[in-house]
Amino acid sequence: xxxxxxxxxxxxxxxxxxxxLEELQKRGVEKVSSFELGRALGLTASQxxxxxxxxxxxxxxxxxxxxxxxxxxIAIILGMGRGYRAILIGVGNIGRSLIDKFSFENWGYxxxxxxxxxxxxxxxVINGIQVHDINVLPAYLSTNRVDVAVLCVSKDAAVDTxxxxxxxxxxxxxNFTNVDVAGPESDLLVENVHFSDSLLALSYYLTQNAxxxxxxx
Amino acid sequence: xxxxxxxxxxxxxxxxxxxxLEELQKRGVEKVSSFELGRALGLTASQxxxxxxxxxxxxxxxxxxxxxxxxxxIAIILGMGRGYRAILIGVGNIGRSLIDKFSFENWGYxxxxxxxxxxxxxxxVINGIQVHDINVLPAYLSTNRVDVAVLCVSKDAAVDTxxxxxxxxxxxxxNFTNVDVAGPESDLLVENVHFSDSLLALSYYLTQNAxxxxxxx
Numbered sequence: 466x467x468x469x470x471x472x473x474x475x476x477x478x479x480x481x482x483x484x485x486l487e488e489l490q491k492r493g494v495e496k497v498s499s500f501e502l503g504r505a506l507g508l509t510a511s512q513x514x515x516x517x518x519x520x521x522x523x524x525x526x527x528x529x530x531x532x533x534x535x536x537x538x539i540a541i542i543l544g545m546g547r548g549y550r551a552i553l554i555g556v557g558n559i560g561r562s563l564i565d566k567f568s569f570e571n572w573g574y575x576x577x578x579x580x581x582x583x584x585x586x587x588x589x590v591i592n593g594i595q596v597h598d599i600n601v602l603p604a605y606l607s608t609n610r611v612d613v614a615v616l617c618v619s620k621d622a623a624v625d626t627x628x629x630x631x632x633x634x635x636x637x638x639x640n641f642t643n644v645d646v647a648g649p650e651s652d653l654l655v656e657n658v659h660f661s662d663s664l665l666a667l668s669y670y671l672t673q674n675a676x677x678x679x680x681x682x
Numbered sequence: 683x684x685x686x687x688x689x690x691x692x693x694x695x696x697x698x699x700x701x702x703l704e705e706l707q708k709r710g711v712e713k714v715s716s717f718e719l720g721r722a723l724g725l726t727a728s729q730x731x732x733x734x735x736x737x738x739x740x741x742x743x744x745x746x747x748x749x750x751x752x753x754x755x756i757a758i759i760l761g762m763g764r765g766y767r768a769i770l771i772g773v774g775n776i777g778r779s780l781i782d783k784f785s786f787e788n789w790g791y792x793x794x795x796x797x798x799x800x801x802x803x804x805x806x807v808i809n810g811i812q813v814h815d816i817n818v819l820p821a822y823l824s825t826n827r828v829d830v831a832v833l834c835v836s837k838d839a840a841v842d843t844x845x846x847x848x849x850x851x852x853x854x855x856x857n858f859t860n861v862d863v864a865g866p867e868s869d870l871l872v873e874n875v876h877f878s879d880s881l882l883a884l885s886y887y888l889t890q891n892a893x894x895x896x897x898x899x
Contacts, residue, residue, distance in 0.1 A: 666696075
């Protein structure tokens, strides 16, 4: 299948499609129209059709989308079957919460091990995952394939750790540090996690509700 | 200013605009064109103009946008000056990481206090924030204004806690539990945080890179 250059906006909607389709599948729903899918996601039917057309023909005129097929197709587009290998750096609160609760396997990832600087944490096994000394990271990277490093270190250590990872061949970082770790010369693929984005969306809707109440008074 | 009904997609781009504008302002940049802003955000200039036009006239033909003014305007649209009051329920790893590291004030929120069930944690003060017994939550809510509850409890407790919050007058939940806590009858405003969305976007780009390499071989 030939894929056009897809806008980042479309890419970022695909995980939402995926979640909704999983939910439909769990409820035993076998097909869904672009109208229904749009309503469930707060998008128009035409937006849905446009998005999915970027990746080829999915739907059947007058039938809609086969839920399971569409879900599997989106999973492939998102690279979920590729078995990406991940490591995690920085076993603080956020790192520990990811190790404990985040189902990497659900999303096609293997979390192989983690690294920290704290002697009290090094050597621990958390949820089956070993914590290594950060000093052995270069040696580890020279002998193991790592597709993504999950960066959970403190702000102070963020840039240096990213540089160390890049120097040792890591190509992608899932960045929880709130620090811009990709320098202008860097080829690193960095995905920044900004909790604030979703809090601000919530603020917007709260504010709209408050305004509507004011208007209805 | 009269605001039209704005699509959720636009709303979710505003925090990204805000971050970029803050960065520009820090670098001393005073004006920015829709073209430059688009390039920095991976959007087209026309998309930028369309988005911002939803909220009225911001730019000047041939001049572009005044960075500070646009930033302040977006902050107002996002309700950042409203001083929303928040509480946090569930002081596990993710809860603790938010209390420790997330700058609620930066985004116009006050985190007033937190609640937990664990006697070992109740009574602690973390980063200046008190941990109360969850049993006093109804009493607290009857005497204090709370705009948003940050839900960080375990999956098992998610739905019951959300119901308790709603019953006691909380209208909005920032939900880190990965559980769908808004029942069909609920009027709760729920913003779900899905770490997986950003991991899957990263997967997509990783997969694209791998495909491009295969093609270039």
